[in-house]
Amino acid sequence: MASLIRCPHCGARPKEEFTIRGAAVTRPQPDAGEDAWYAYVYLRDNPMGPFDEYWHHTSGCRRWLVVSRDTRTHETYGVRDAAAVAGESRS
């Protein structure tokens, strides 16, 4: 697990300031159907390697972030604001 997270708003901050929610999965459209919703709510990958997660800078700027890290090396190679990520996936 990383020791420092480079928050795009606050800079490098200790991981204790953050709360991890888990995999950064995309919420399905309302009409996506039962299977898509079931997968969204219950099914999670447990990848060995690159992994995107939602982290909340709870004791900092209170922004939700998408932290990209490698579960094997603990390397953190990307920290982006979740709103920006959501914007990208929509456009």
Add this chain to the structure above:
Amino acid sequence: MTAYRLGQGGRIDRSRTLGFTFDGTALSGHPGDTLASALLANNRLLVGRSFKYHRPRGVVAAGAAEPNALVTVGSAGRREPNSRATMVELHDGLRAESQNRWPSLNWDVGALNGFLSPFLSAGFYYKTFMWPASFWEKLYEPFIRRAAGLGRASYHADPDRYEKVWAHCDLLVVGAGPTGLAAALTAGRAGAEVILADEASEPGGSLLFDSASVDGQPAGQFATQILAELATLPNVRLMTRTTVFGWFDDMVFGAAERVSRHVSQPLPGQPQERLWRIVAKRAILATGAEQRPLVFPGNDRPGVMLADAAVSYARRFGVGVGRKVAVFANSDAGARTAASLQAAGINVVALVDARVGHPAAVTVPRIFSGGVVSGTSGSRALGAITVRHAGGEDRFEADALAMAGGYSPRIHLACHRGGKPRWSDAHQAFLAPEGLAGLTLAGSAAGARTLGECLSQGAAEAAAVVADLGHTGTAAQFGAVDGDVPEGSVRALWHVPGGKAFVDFQNDVTVKDLGLAVREGFSDVELAKRYTTTGMATDQGKLSNVNAIGILAEARGVSPAEVGTTTFRPFYTPVSFGALTGSSTGHHFQPVRRSPLHGWAEKHNAVFVETGLWVRSSWFPRQGETHWRQSVDREVKTVREAAGLCDVSTLGKIEIFGADAAEFLNRVYCNAFAKLPVGKARYGLMLREDGMIYDDGTTSRLDENHFFMTTTTALAAGVMNHLEFCAQTLWPDLDVRMASSTDQWAQMAIAGPLSRAILQVIVDEDLSDENVPFLAAKTVSLFGGQLEGRLYRISFSGELAYELGVPAGFGEAVADALMEAGEPHGICAYGAEALGVLRIEKGHVTHAEINGTVTAEDLGFGRMVSQKKVDFIGKHMLEREGLVDAERPRLVGVKPLNPEQSFRTGAHILAKGAEATLENDQGYVTSSAFSPHVGSTIGLALVTRGPDRHGEEVVIWNALAGETVPGVLCDPNFVDPSNEKLHA
């Protein structure tokens, strides 16, 4: 062995004497001594008993790797077990006690284990304590527990403070020996921010006892000169007594600074220890190398110690470890040791060199080329040794034996992030993994063998780092090194066959134990460690691991490279719980949240209860009330008949703004919010995506684009996080912003039929039902315009009721004014207990019911769930089979048939006449209270088809308490079911 204080030499201050005690005996030493050197100076050779066989043991090392000399230091709350005597600095009044012995160190009953040793071999516990199973609890476990551990922890509270601190630097240099000093000097001169950390009290490392000289200066003087220059560089911070114990991700290092352990109690304002987290752009490990013991029969007798330790005691502490010292080595370190000891005036009687054909450049009475020590004798200390050589065996007197078995670079930190060490045949040692980003090793930690190499490597590595970081600087240059005797060729000598030879002193692991592990199939290094316990406990095998690997390799007929090492993990040396805990102890373990109305509650004699971080007023006893129920019953009745005031400031409060705030609320609540009119409050139900209820509360529309949400006390933070998640990740296109205002508002509930009249005294606006109807929410003027507040006509009690919010700082004054206004009406303060009774009487739910397993339908809120909305959190899982099952437990009231009987929360519901079994369980009581209104205990319960069974007789079954109470299911609204009072 007869150890003694030398007549001269050492870095101790002989002008001052320090008194200390060991096992109650008064002894003395000098400033600069460690407990170990002071004990040796007093000829106290036996300092501890080994873990398993309780064998007499003496000091082996002079530093952090010491496996034997573990003592308990201090008393009461400052009692510190398992302290390494080699790291404990002597101070006046120090109290030390030996461990793992009874009744005394000299006469130890546990030593009988030594006679049982044929039966106590590796895996003994696994093999012996197998059967019968019934023996475990009464016999085996107590026995193992009593035998386990060495020192005993104190039962007293630690009186001292501990701190946690962050530090940042360009370069962290770990170890202030020759390599570290050269590195720090180079980087410091170049202007880099440098932290130089060393675990010892005095920086200098091996320079403090090395007999070589640099540029004509003795090594110690050379160290002093470099330290003097470092002290002039403001960008270099030297941290002594600071052990860097771990290398963590993102170049964060953990370090423990023993700020006050060298004095009897911390200086004013100083902590006992400080835990550092050091963020370094780069780091150089200049941690040196650990000398290895040799494994030969009788090698654990007090008096047998590492060669460098013997030299260190002589040259640094002015202590001769014996009057007749023998040296045993497998390299030129033997001749070097003999020469160093002789130069300090110590009598060396023999040099045993395991190699053939390496003539020693030293004059010693007995020199054995190609010889090995094959035995030792002496009762509690070394008296004689036996040397086996080509010409046979010689036995002669020796009271100390200095052993040099080669060096193992201290690579621990370099392996903490998962890198695997590499075996080097040339070094006969494991070296650090290659390609470590940000961290390099230099000096003997990297396999360097001479002082000159250490100095030049340290300087060169630092020069490379600073250049990389954009500074300009050159590697520090030092004069010629003179008198340095390199180790030369090393003969791999993993063990000398014969009698009992110890590999791991602390865990009493012998060569035979490792052989047994291999024969029984536990030859993998990780298995062998666990089977034999080699490398475990406080020293983590600093001296033993490589020897154990060598012996395993020999037994398996492979190279140590193939055996490999066990995993290196933090901590390098033990770190106290105090340091890790920091200031988070006792009252400071977590923050205490007091309501803005805490002072008001205190004035009314409140009894407080801790709920999470909050301190809430629970009830308010009055004169003559001796039982809490008397107070709570009175408070409940007063609210139903007159009026009461309750502090509800702990409820979560969130201000929500934005053009899309209404749409946002519409999506996070399952019921409709888009069309909530300005000036109105609405009860809202929040679901989780899996369809279960998450939280509830009221949300008011104060303005077109401004809402005020309340949450339950328990989930105030959780709901805030949830709303932020929804706004930022799910619907970032919505124009909505929110802020928690829980701590900004003092909020009070004024409930009861007379609440309107009381409130009207301080509220300027007309409070008539027409002007402020049920669920009105508006900003009001108070005290003739002196203050503004927010008034909500909402009710948790079922009575005519309001909640009034005022800025937190005014809370107590406003509550006082309301109590004064209410006095003629008989107002009372009521607490969380009465609030609970009032809500149970009305069938209102809290998290006792919203326990993560209930749906809106379960609680009778089915009609609230919007059918029109396309989307809201939790909508899409609601139709699953399990969630619409007609048999689901649903909310219902329950009361005893006989009002004299009562039942408790958690009791289960059985159909009348059904056998009391789990199969017949139909649900359980979620909340219960004595209802003064009903005149009996009442409860809310989640029961299969509960709402369809009002009037049905059931059995309330509490198997834990052995209680069975006949009861009846009923409407959960026990008071005023038509809600007339609410709308009055």
